[in-house]
Amino acid sequence: MGEFDKGYWEEHWAPTVGKDSAELPVNPYIPTETKHLTVGTALDAGCGTGAEALWLAANGWVVTGADISANALTTGAARASAANLTDQIEWVEADLGRWETDRRWDLVVTSYAHPDTGQLAFYRRLSSWVAPGGTILIIGHLHGADHGHGHPDGATATLSGIKSLFEGPGWTIDVGYQTVRTVHVRGHSTQLHDVVVRAHSNS
């Protein structure tokens, strides 16, 4: 079993663990990078406990929240119920590094998901699920930065590496940047070194 396999993530999201991150608000890139888009269907790949999926649903998107962890999805579904968003979000338990689907979404987002299959291969897979004319928004841990919470090189990506996936004729890169932000949870703060790429399909 790999380092970031299903067992790892189920334990990470076990209800008894009380993860700080289970209570985090939507990450700021989702509102910033999607506000100009026409709402439609959206896939949140590696949605965790659903902060981003909930925000998208509350803002008109019909959302599929997919994650390898049943524990994460159970928490996400409870949050959706509490927010009266049950009808707008479908929860799918799947290993997205291996999942096969014919479905396509107008928007595919992923934030901080790092499956055991590697970052760029994962992002390439996600790009194949974007509907013609649709958008992909990738938010990842920046390669080479000190994340302070144990992210090996294989769980991070460079800006140029991600952009290289979208430099062919089928895509237009709309946004690409790296940045640092501070997150405050329960009285302590963490610095996140992020990489963000948004691209749309030309077909």
Ligand SMILES: C[S@@+](CC[C@H](N)C(=O)[O-])C[C@H]1O[C@@H](n2cnc3c(N)ncnc32)[C@H](O)[C@@H]1O
């Ligand atoms: C660090 S968490 C990020 C959660 C959420 N997207 C956020 O931004 O807060 C990474 C998520 O990716 C999920 N994940 C990891 N490997 C996966 C895989 N192969 N398929 C689907 N989800 C996966 C984990 O279960 C976890 O919920």
